[in-house]
Structures are given as structure tokens and as C-alpha cells.
């Protein structure tokens with residue numbers, strides 16, 4: 001059961017195709033995984049179409065609306081001209097495990113870069129989305145932890161598979177959270193691993209003890 005959803009504003013901007021490429025991918029993946037937000041996005045689209053075209057024409061327009069084609073067109077506009085859309089790959093392999101990718105990520109699997117191992121049972125792979133923001137897969141093995149940090153900007157995190165917790169909550173498959181510079185947290189895993197995807201619009205800022213020494217390297221999470 002998904003507990004944490006994107007805001008109403010995010011869903012409206014998603015339906016309108018007006019999110020940044022990184023946030024389109026994050027919110028789109030959540031919507032793939034969340035029947036509640038799927039239904040809500042449909043309502044928003046219906047409402048927008050009614051506003052634009054009036055009642056009579058709306059039914060046929062909404063019926064023929066291909067959201068996936070629209071999103072793909074937005075992502076492809078970030079690619080070099082003439083490059084064909086590569087085949088979708090719905091699996092991701094890491095540390096001998098297979099992770100199923102929701103449709104939005106599967107269609108963009110060709111954007112996933114090389115995995116690199118970070119200290120403390122953490123792995124990271126960049127996702128090339130274009131634009132200013134950084135999008136990364138972050139994989140935390142069992143009993144892993146990320147030092148307490150704040151954000152210079154916003155950090156959006158979506159759990160693709162697994163469980164992690166911070167001081168405030170436990171987050172599971174499909175949970176979506178948005179943290180800003182006022183939030184301090186230290187994500188960690190217990191007996192489960194966790195694959196997440198995270199969008200940052202500013203570097204992490206580590207706040208405690210020795211991990212402050214990581215600050216010069218916080219760009220590791222930001223490229």
C-alpha cells in the first residue's frame with residue numbers, strides 16, 4: 001500500500017506535460033505504480049480537456065489522448081535529432097538480482113548509465129535526462145545507511161523496490177517523497193535492500209560528525 005504520493009500540483013503539472021524531464025520521469029514512475037494517482041491523473045486530464053474544448057468534444061479527445069506518446073516526445077526532444085527511440089528494457093540487473101522496471105523507466109532504460117559503488121553498501125547510476133537536474137538510481141544494500149544530510153534545493157525520492165527508513169517514516173515500493181533544504185534526514189535500510197530513484201536540484205549537504213568530511217564529495221551524488 002503506497003503511503004506517500006506526489007502533491008496535487010505535481011500531478012497537475014504531470015498531466016499538462018509541464019514538469020522538468022527528471023520530475024516527469026519520477027512522477028510518471030509513481031503513477032505507473034499507483035492506481036490512486038492514475039485515476040486522479042485521468043480526472044485532471046478530463047477536467048483540463050473540458051476546460052479547453054467544452055463537454056461535447058471532450059470524450060473523444062480524452063479517449064484518443066496518448067499520454068505515453070506525449071511523454072516520449074518530450075524525452076526524445078532532449079535527444080540528438082534523428083535518433084530513434086531504443087527498445088524498452090524492463091529489467092535492471094545489479095548485484096546478482098533482477099529488478100523489474102515500471103513502464104516509464106523501462107522505456108527510458110537506455111538513459112541509465114554505469115553503476116558505481118560508493119562507500120557503505122551504496123551504489124549509484126546516473127540517468128541521463130537532460131536539463132539542469134540530476135537523476136540517479138541509488139541502491140542501498142541490507143544494513144546500509146547514508147549519512148545525515150540536508151539538501152541545497154529539493155530532493156525527490158521514489159522507492160522502486162524494497163524498503164528504507166529515516167528518522168520520520170518507513171518507505172516502500174511506490175512511495176514518493178519530496179524534501180527541501182529544511183529537512184534533515186539519514187536514510188537507512190534494515191533487513192531489506194532498497195532500489196530508489198532520486199532527483200536532486202542541488203548538492204547534498206552532510207551535517208554530522210565525520211560525514212561532514214564528505215561534503216567535498218557530495219558531487220558524487222550530483223552528476
Ligand SMILES: [Zn+2]
Pocket residue numbers: 002004005006030034036037038
Ligand atoms: Zn500515488
